[in-house]
Amino acid sequence: MAKMNMIAALNSALAHQLEKDPNVVIFGEDVGYFGGVFRVTAGLQEQYGPHRVFDSPLAEGGIAAIAMGMGLNGLRPVAEIQFADYIFPAYDQIVNEIAKLRHRSGGEFSTPVTFRTPAGGGIKGGHHHSQSPEAQFTHTPGLKVVYCSNPRNAKGLLTSAIECNDPVIFFEPKRCYRGPFYGDPHHVPTWNDHPEGEVPEEYYAIPLEEANIVREGNACTVIAWGAMVHVSEQAIKNSGVDCELIDLQTLVPWDRDTVVNSVKKTGRCVIVHEAPKTSGFGAEMSASIQERCFYHLEAPIERVTGWDTPFPHTTEWDYLPSPSRIAEAIHRTQEE
Amino acid sequence: MTERSTVTTSPYTIGVAPFRPGDEPTFGGKFVEQPGDLNRPNPATCTTEETAPHARGLIRVLTDDGEAKGEWDPKLDPATLIQGLEYMMRLRIFDDRMIKMQRTGKLSFYMRSFGEEAVAIAQTMALEEQDWIFPSYRQPGAQFVRGRDMVSMICHCIGNTEDNVRGRQMPVHYTWKEGRFISISSPVGTQFSQAVGVAMASAYKGDDEVCISWLGDGTSAQGDYHYALNFASTFKPPVILNVVNNQWAISTHVSLATGGRTFAERGLAYDIPSFRVDGNDFLALYSVTKWARERSTAGLGPTHIEVYTYRAGAHSSSDDPSAYRPGNEFETWPGGDPVQRLREHLVKIGEWDEKKDKALADKIDTEVMAAYKEACEFGDLASGPYPPASTIFTEVYETVPWHVQEQREELGK
Numbered sequence: 001m002a003k004m005n006m007i008a009a010l011n012s013a014l015a016h017q018l019e020k021d022p023n024v025v026i027f028g029e030d031v032g033y034f035g036g037v038f039r040v041t042a043g044l045q046e047q048y049g050p051h052r053v054f055d056s057p058l059a060e061g062g063i064a065a066i067a068m069g070m071g072l073n074g075l076r077p078v079a080e081i082q083f084a085d086y087i088f089p090a091y092d093q094i095v096n097e098i099a100k101l102r103h104r105s106g107g108e109f110s111t112p113v114t115f116r117t118p119a120g121g122g123i124k125g126g127h128h129h130s131q132s133p134e135a136q137f138t139h140t141p142g143l144k145v146v147y148c149s150n151p152r153n154a155k156g157l158l159t160s161a162i163e164c165n166d167p168v169i170f171f172e173p174k175r176c177y178r179g180p181f182y183g184d185p186h187h188v189p190t191w192n193d194h195p196e197g198e199v200p201e202e203y204y205a206i207p208l209e210e211a212n213i214v215r216e217g218n219a220c221t222v223i224a225w226g227a228m229v230h231v232s233e234q235a236i237k238n239s240g241v242d243c244e245l246i247d248l249q250t251l252v253p254w255d256r257d258t259v260v261n262s263v264k265k266t267g268r269c270v271i272v273h274e275a276p277k278t279s280g281f282g283a284e285m286s287a288s289i290q291e292r293c294f295y296h297l298e299a300p301i302e303r304v305t306g307w308d309t310p311f312p313h314t315t316e317w318d319y320l321p322s323p324s325r326i327a328e329a330i331h332r333t334q335e336e
Numbered sequence: 337m338t339e340r341s342t343v344t345t346s347p348y349t350i351g352v353a354p355f356r357p358g359d360e361p362t363f364g365g366k367f368v369e370q371p372g373d374l375n376r377p378n379p380a381t382c383t384t385e386e387t388a389p390h391a392r393g394l395i396r397v398l399t400d401d402g403e404a405k406g407e408w409d410p411k412l413d414p415a416t417l418i419q420g421l422e423y424m425m426r427l428r429i430f431d432d433r434m435i436k437m438q439r440t441g442k443l444s445f446y447m448r449s450f451g452e453e454a455v456a457i458a459q460t461m462a463l464e465e466q467d468w469i470f471p472s473y474r475q476p477g478a479q480f481v482r483g484r485d486m487v488s489m490i491c492h493c494i495g496n497t498e499d500n501v502r503g504r505q506m507p508v509h510y511t512w513k514e515g516r517f518i519s520i521s522s523p524v525g526t527q528f529s530q531a532v533g534v535a536m537a538s539a540y541k542g543d544d545e546v547c548i549s550w551l552g553d554g555t556s557a558q559g560d561y562h563y564a565l566n567f568a569s570t571f572k573p574p575v576i577l578n579v580v581n582n583q584w585a586i587s588t589h590v591s592l593a594t595g596g597r598t599f600a601e602r603g604l605a606y607d608i609p610s611f612r613v614d615g616n617d618f619l620a621l622y623s624v625t626k627w628a629r630e631r632s633t634a635g636l637g638p639t640h641i642e643v644y645t646y647r648a649g650a651h652s653s654s655d656d657p658s659a660y661r662p663g664n665e666f667e668t669w670p671g672g673d674p675v676q677r678l679r680e681h682l683v684k685i686g687e688w689d690e691k692k693d694k695a696l697a698d699k700i701d702t703e704v705m706a707a708y709k710e711a712c713e714f715g716d717l718a719s720g721p722y723p724p725a726s727t728i729f730t731e732v733y734e735t736v737p738w739h740v741q742e743q744r745e746e747l748g749k
């Protein structure tokens with residue numbers, strides 16, 4: 001075990017993969033010599049050479065396309081998209097090409113690419129360094145979608161994502177790279193004092209499809225992913241309600257059994273995400289939960305989300321779901 | 337021109353930067369290309385082929401001794417030259433002030449134009465008032481030329497209640513319709529092909545307007561760069577397309593970003609007249625841009641320009657270049673410092689001296705400080721007040737739809 005922040009944990013997962021599988025190659029904008037603008041790939045080029053860890057030209061569409069080509073011809077590419085907001089130039093390659101290759105070729109071809117990308121708000125990044133576009137990918141059959149939330153699951157989930165033979169979009173909550181975020185921008189803790197900042201140095205994997213029950217409880221099920229896991233944890237504390245907190249971890253395919261069992265137990269459910277509400281992944285979950293838990297529900301399912309607007313710069317704390325908004329939703333579920 | 341250095345070991349070619357931290361940078365002293373080497377073709381009759389030497393060479397006007405030479409000398413009067421110097425000095429002083437403010441938390445982020453001041457300023461000065469500016473984040477200087485009030489610029493950067501984009505965008509993402517300065521967007525390169533559309537609309541309406549746009553060496557890898565060239569080549573609207581080759585895209589040196597020849601030469605294949613110009617030479621930049629405007633006015637459409645320069649500062653306030661390039665690389669850049677070079681020229685022609693320079697710098701400094709103080713009266717990022725939270729919900733659509741209205745009420749602000 002070692003103390004690691006999320007950056008070090010991701011770096012460790014990448015190093016194990018480079019070590020283990022000679023077909024793993026890593027590339028993206030500024031990831032080679034410099035080690036990435038968030039330093040996730042720091043030191044890897046030096047250790048594994050410029051053909052395995054390299055800087056690409058500044059073109060996400062190109063990055064995605066060459067990843068697809070490499071992947072279908074035997075390599076296992078791990079590409080970084082510098083910010084999730086900049087994945088859209090690659091959207092056609094990902095959605096129309098990479099996601100559909102296995103199916104369109106009758107299973108003759110497939111491409112095991114992983115796209116790592118920092119997502120989410122909380123860094124005063126304005127419209128284009130803050131978005132959380134998971135739903136744009138959960139709506140695309142053929143892709144697996146993962147959203148880590150802490151150093152330990154970051155490493156374990158990235159390992160599984162890279163080893164997965166399907167294409168995976170792997171979101172990293174950039175606000176949590178160096179510490180958990182509890183919804184108070186002035187409180188900047190590190191991972192040092194957090195149990196999930198204890199990370200095994202050796203290789204390990206956390207299976208995709210498994211949610212993590214962060215906290216057990218009986219009165220209400222709160223479901224979140226990414227930075228919102230920690231904000232929800234704070235909200236639960238503030239609310240004084242005995243909530244069960246589920247960190248979804250993998251969004252496609254999601255761990256429906258864990259969620260459904262929890263909601264059947266609590267009879268109440270709050271879903272939290274930073275992305276806009278309309279067609280957010282919370283909508284999908286809410287629909288599925290009511291399909292399975294209708295007769296167990298004691299209150300309407302609540303969604304606490306980003307607004308249906310672009311992500312703002314100066315007023316971002318009024319945009320992101322806050323502990324108080326989440327706590328209010330929890331309380332609403334408790335009303336008779 | 338610096339040759340691309342590569343590691344060509346198998347299995348494939350990987351570029352390398354010429355110098356990394358710890359190396360002694362040298363670009364071979366001075367440029368080999370000299371003012372007067374290249375002719376100035378007639379913009380109304382020139383074929384793309386005639387510009388091939390210009391796309392491979394380097395258009396310069398200022399000699400290493402500060403004299404103006406050759407057919408490209410725009411022969412500007414001293415007042416215009418002094419005006420250009422004033423704008424460039426203003427931009428540099430303004431940038432330095434903003435960086436200081438950024439460090440104290442008054443703004444979240446900043447990007448300087450350090451070492452590239454001539455680009456937006458000389459090029460905008462060569463245009464007409466009605467021409468459209470479609471910039472990247474490295475061309476805020478155009479606003480000085482068009483007379484934007486510094487208070488208003490600072491209010492945007494510090495995201496206060498007077499920010500004309502209501503605190504929605506990161507600093508340096510200026511919008512200024514009155515100055516025909518189109519809103520800056522973070523996703524790099526998108527403006528380049530949009531500029532072609534702006535120019536097509538001008539042509540359609542029969543207005544005497546051109547649209548100028550810029551993107552970086554790194555960004556020229558994006559599809560939008562190539563769309564712009566192909567659409568411009570196809571429809572020939574009045575557009576001026578500039579690749580600002582400042583050698584770096586954050587930590588990625590241009591040697592890692594393309595295996596091609598000069599950026600300017602790409603335009604030749606699209607049958608667009610293409611020039612490579614010393615981007616730290618105010619006069620050369622002015623002159624080439626004037627040529628491009630004349631070309632458009634003659635009804636012959638687009639011009640493609642590679643602005644050859646060097647990013648003297650960090651990429652942004654979030655970047656520390658000491659991790660990937662030698663600290664003194666800029667000092668060895670053959671193009672020198674654009675502000676200093678115009679200054680030296682003015683001294684050479686007897687229009688400038690140290691006293692005048694000092695007086696001007698002091699005057700600008702005082703004005704920038706005053707503007708900064710005035711702007712801070714409307715709030716700043718460190719302590720507010722900010723635009724009201726209700727601005728999150730407005731102007732998403734022309735009118736606020738019910739679902740957005742409900743969310744606004746839910747926030748209760």
Ligand SMILES: Cc1ncc(C[n+]2csc(CCOP(=O)(O)OP(=O)(O)O)c2C)c(N)n1
Pocket residue numbers: 029058060082086089474522523524551552553554555556580582584585586647651
């Ligand atoms: C589509 C997109 N991808 C990535 C980024 C992140 N980014 C911002 S600036 C930049 C480098 C741009 O370099 P260059 O085009 O050379 O312009 P310069 O900064 O040198 O002026 C990168 C990678 C972005 N803003 N947009």
Ligand SMILES: [Mg+2]
Pocket residue numbers: 552553554580581582583584585586647
């Ligand atoms: Mg550049």
